Amino acid sequence: MNFEFNEEQDRFREDLRHFLNDELTDEWRGIYGSNAHATVQLTRDICVALAERGWLTLSWPKEYGGSDGDLWSQMVLREEMWAHGEPRGPQYMNLNYIGPMIMRFGSEEQKQRFLPPMAAGSVIWTQGFSEPGAGSDLASLRTRAEDKDDHFVVNGQKIWNSYANSPADWCLLLVRSNTEEKKHRGISVLLVDMTTPGITVRPIRSMGGFGEINEIFFEDVVVPKENLLGPQDGGWPLITYGLSFERTGIATHGRALRTIEQLIDYVRTTERDGRRLCDDPEIRTKIADLYCRYRAARLISYRVTSMVEAGKEPVAEASMAWIHGGQATQEAARVGMEIVGWNGLLREGESDAPIGGAMEREWIEMIPMSIGAGTVDIQRLIVAQRGLGLPKAG
Numbered sequence: 001m002n003f004e005f006n007e008e009q010d011r012f013r014e015d016l017r018h019f020l021n022d023e024l025t026d027e028w029r030g031i032y033g034s035n036a037h038a039t040v041q042l043t044r045d046i047c048v049a050l051a052e053r054g055w056l057t058l059s060w061p062k063e064y065g066g067s068d069g070d071l072w073s074q075m076v077l078r079e080e081m082w083a084h085g086e087p088r089g090p091q092y093m094n095l096n097y098i099g100p101m102i103m104r105f106g107s108e109e110q111k112q113r114f115l116p117p118m119a120a121g122s123v124i125w126t127q128g129f130s131e132p133g134a135g136s137d138l139a140s141l142r143t144r145a146e147d148k149d150d151h152f153v154v155n156g157q158k159i160w161n162s163y164a165n166s167p168a169d170w171c172l173l174l175v176r177s178n179t180e181e182k183k184h185r186g187i188s189v190l191l192v193d194m195t196t197p198g199i200t201v202r203p204i205r206s207m208g209g210f211g212e213i214n215e216i217f218f219e220d221v222v223v224p225k226e227n228l229l230g231p232q233d234g235g236w237p238l239i240t241y242g243l244s245f246e247r248t249g250i251a252t253h254g255r256a257l258r259t260i261e262q263l264i265d266y267v268r269t270t271e272r273d274g275r276r277l278c279d280d281p282e283i284r285t286k287i288a289d290l291y292c293r294y295r296a297a298r299l300i301s302y303r304v305t306s307m308v309e310a311g312k313e314p315v316a317e318a319s320m321a322w323i324h325g326g327q328a329t330q331e332a333a334r335v336g337m338e339i340v341g342w343n344g345l346l347r348e349g350e351s352d353a354p355i356g357g358a359m360e361r362e363w364i365e366m367i368p369m370s371i372g373a374g375t376v377d378i379q380r381l382i383v384a385q386r387g388l389g390l391p392k393a394g
């Protein structure tokens, strides 16, 4: 178990950092916070530039437009993306788990049709899982797909759909295709063209800005049978596969480290009451504690990667990595707000905002880390059941 990166991987990290420093503009503010068209366009440009270098789908097989890269180089890529605010924007979903789901469960025709545009960075997908009555209990979903021989007719509503109005070109949609079966059994996965008549996207105003998350309404939407992914009524294993990729595909700890580094710079260069902040023992211990949390989160994340490399399925470990990565980022921002003091409430663009308003932004933007991809409560239940072998809660 050697968690040192090799020379080639270290060089790759350096190359990536140079690339991101050159390509990211001042207007870039990360995946949360702004869904302005300028930002979405910037993420499109970055994805195309990454694709040209073979980095966008680094670990995908060559036959689907990837570079056959190893899992640890992919980890380097994830860490650097998150440390730079995830400039792949909406496309991180295609790359992290929608593409791998199609690779694993799609027909050869679906692979040839859907994977190359993802690998070229030219397509945006949204995820249509949650509904007003089905979040943690996803299997209760009610969006209905009626079987009409060569097509389905879809009616229902989804909610909290990230980037649906970017606009997304395609939706990975979960539907109830059989009402006779038990709830986990009658679910199918459809690949839905978002320009199909009958689809309406309505942006939701949230802390993250207007339009980062959305509702999607489906009214008599016709989806051809060729767009069914995996077996009809047998979509549940695809969902668990996709969700574990979603949880492990994001190197949240990379973002925690960036916040910690910003704080270190700040306390080194800022004086309060005639004393440098970095000389205050309380501040030093707070930052040291953040660094311990970051290192623990990173270690669990690396453990997950080493399990995948060994061909094991890291279910409880993926949940642990998600809990710790999310909490490391949230805690870094919370402690950051304490250290910068009242001025920390000033937003980006205000002249007195410490670190350019970075702590306030991070503090708000990291709140969804406790909710998205399954809440922390649900992740803990997975650890209890799958990691500790406790019986399923009654």
Ligand SMILES: Cc1cc2nc3c(=O)[nH]c(=O)nc-3n(C[C@H](O)[C@H](O)[C@H](O)COP(=O)(O)OP(=O)(O)OC[C@H]3O[C@@H](n4cnc5c(N)ncnc54)[C@H](O)[C@@H]3O)c2cc1C
Binding pocket: 126, 127, 128, 129, 130, 131, 132, 134, 135, 136, 137, 159, 160, 161, 162, 163, 213, 368, 371, 372, 373, 374, 375, 376, 377, 378, 381
């Ligand atoms: C920023 C953001 C982006 C998102 N993007 C998408 C997206 O692109 N596509 C998509 O489909 N969804 C998306 N979601 C939705 C997300 O997956 C759900 O919000 C999440 O699964 C929780 O579901 P819910 O909101 O219905 O809450 P609920 O399931 O109603 O949970 C409410 C509370 O009860 C707790 N709870 C529920 N069940 C249990 C239990 N059995 N034991 C203990 N506690 C429990 C939860 O932890 C939570 O605190 C996004 C959410 C956010 C915040």
